[in-house]
Amino acid sequence: MAFxxxxxxxxxxxxxxxxxWLQGKVETKDVGVFNLIVGIxxxxxxxxxxxxxxxxxxxxxxxxxxxxxxxxxxxxxxxxTDQKALGFYCxxxxxxxxxxxxxxxxxxxxxxTIEWLAYGLTWYLFYKLLFAGxxxxxxxxxxxxxxxxxxxxxGWSMLYGYWPFIKLT
Numbered sequence: 001m002a003f004x005x006x007x008x009x010x011x012x013x014x015x016x017x018x019x020x021w022l023q024g025k026v027e028t029k030d031v032g033v034f035n036l037i038v039g040i041x042x043x044x045x046x047x048x049x050x051x052x053x054x055x056x057x058x059x060x061x062x063x064x065x066x067x068x069x070x071x072x073x074x075x076x077x078x079x080x081t082d083q084k085a086l087g088f089y090c091x092x093x094x095x096x097x098x099x100x101x102x103x104x105x106x107x108x109x110x111x112x113t114i115e116w117l118a119y120g121l122t123w124y125l126f127y128k129l130l131f132a133g134x135x136x137x138x139x140x141x142x143x144x145x146x147x148x149x150x151x152x153x154x155g156w157s158m159l160y161g162y163w164p165f166i167k168l169t
């Protein structure tokens with residue numbers, strides 16, 4: 001389970017880079033490559049969690065987000081202008097964060113419960129932006145920075161053994 005810290009740290013850095021991209025501060029193709037790398041690692045880690053460690057719950061959580069990063073990466077590299085399908089998928093992810101937050105709360109990890117809720121709100125904002133056509137950038141960009149920082153800090157604390165909770169599901 002120690003590798004979860006590495007993956008969470010990478011996800012945090014990816015989200016911080018994606019927030020800068022949403023502001024127009026970094027190149028689209030660079031973000032595409034970074035999303036693909038982190039997305040593929042996350043999807044493979046999800047497979048490891050499910051197949052080797054037998055943790056289907058955590059595997060499902062990681063694949064939901066890993067697939068988002070792969071999809072963003074592909075769309076960025078191909079120059080997609082209509083991302084409604086990705087936006088609709090983000091709604092699905094946002095909804096599924098609620099039972100993950102509940103299960104995490106039941107396991108006693110209030111901090112990661114709050115992170116789950118923040119992820120859900122962020123992915124809901126992506127749904128609003130990409131599918132529903134909402135003007136949410138003023139809220140979305142700070143949320144992506146916040147979630148990126150939280151994921152990165154969580155990953156770092158897990159990597160160095162400072163995360164005080166045993167279960168993440």
